Amino acid sequence: MKKITVSFALIFGLMICSMHAHAITLYIGDADGFGYGNAQGYVGADTRPAQRAGNPHILDPGDALPDRNRDGRVYVNSGDDFDYRDGNEKNNIGNSGVMWTDVSLSRSNPTSPGRGPYRADQAVFTFRFNVPVAGDPDFGQDHFVSLVYADYDVDPMYAEVEGRRVEMKDNQFGGFDGFIWRTYTVVPWNNLKDGRVAVNIIAPKEPFIAFDYVLLGSKALSITGSSLPWLMLLE
Numbered sequence: 486m487k488k489i490t491v492s493f494a495l496i497f498g499l500m501i502c503s504m505h506a507h508a509i510t511l512y513i514g515d516a517d518g519f520g521y522g523n524a525q526g527y528v529g530a531d532t533r534p535a536q537r538a539g540n541p542h543i544l545d546p547g548d549a550l551p552d553r554n555r556d557g558r559v560y561v562n563s564g565d566d567f568d569y570r571d572g573n574e575k576n577n578i579g580n581s582g583v584m585w586t587d588v589s590l591s592r593s594n595p596t597s598p599g600r601g602p603y604r605a606d607q608a609v610f611t612f613r614f615n616v617p618v619a620g621d622p623d624f625g626q627d628h629f630v631s632l633v634y635a636d637y638d639v640d641p642m643y644a645e646v647e648g649r650r651v652e653m654k655d656n657q658f659g660g661f662d663g664f665i666w667r668t669y670t671v672v673p674w675n676n677l678k679d680g681r682v683a684v685n686i687i688a689p690k691e692p693f694i695a696f697d698y699v700l701l702g703s704k705a706l707s708i709t710g711s712s713l714p715w716l717m718l719l720e
């Protein structure tokens with residue numbers, strides 16, 4: 486009986502610790518390759534396998550968004566639309582903007598959120614969280630927002646994080662149509678104190694874009710994969 490009492494005390498102690506060890510790591514959407522997973526059997530607009538870099542289990546930075554109908558381009562009205570959102574994502578559960586992930590944002594996609602010809606231009610992601618307090622590991626620390634996207638090729642497009650402009654690399658940088666990459670920026674501690682971080686997408690002329698997820702954490706999303714050394718140098 487004494488043993489059990491000790492165990493309860495231990496568990497209670499751990500619970501207190503985890504409650505105090507508050508750190509911000511939040512995803513809007515999920516890291517699942519835009520819903521394609523590893524995209525086995527799919528090719529990019531350059532006819533090479535869509536899966537070519539980074540984590541081999543998902544489409545991630547350095548990979549290609551699939552040219553589904555193999556017409557040599559990834560574009561609006563080019564047979565490349567997809568919608569891999571689950572019910573929660575479609576219904577924007579949590580009101581975070583998750584409905585803008587894992588779906589092609591284009592007018593040729595009947596299930597794309599948004600209105601008009603440039604759907605991505607209306608995308609907004611909002612993180613809401615409990616602000617770390619003194620003693621928490623993240624207290625007083627600057628954080629980072631990272632955004633994984635695909636097929637930016639019609640200027641201008643950028644993200645506004647807490648009102649500040651964040652540039653994004655386009656398909657030309659990657660060297661192929663449907664290029665998947667990520668952008669990131671620091672979010673100063675002062676901007677975290679209200680428990681809210683907003684990310685607005687500005688893309689007034691972009692007819693076809695996709696987002697995998699947005700991450701708020703204490704580190705920026707790093708680029709991995711031995712096939713990308715030249716891109717990593719250019720960054």
Ligand SMILES: [Ca+2]
Pocket residue numbers: 536537538539540541542543544545548
């Ligand atoms: Ca990959």
Ligand SMILES: [Ca+2]
Pocket residue numbers: 552553554555556557558559560563564565
């Ligand atoms: Ca196509």
Ligand SMILES: [Ca+2]
Pocket residue numbers: 635636637638639691692693694
């Ligand atoms: Ca595009």
Ligand SMILES: [Ca+2]
Pocket residue numbers: 514515516517518519520586587696697698
């Ligand atoms: Ca996703």
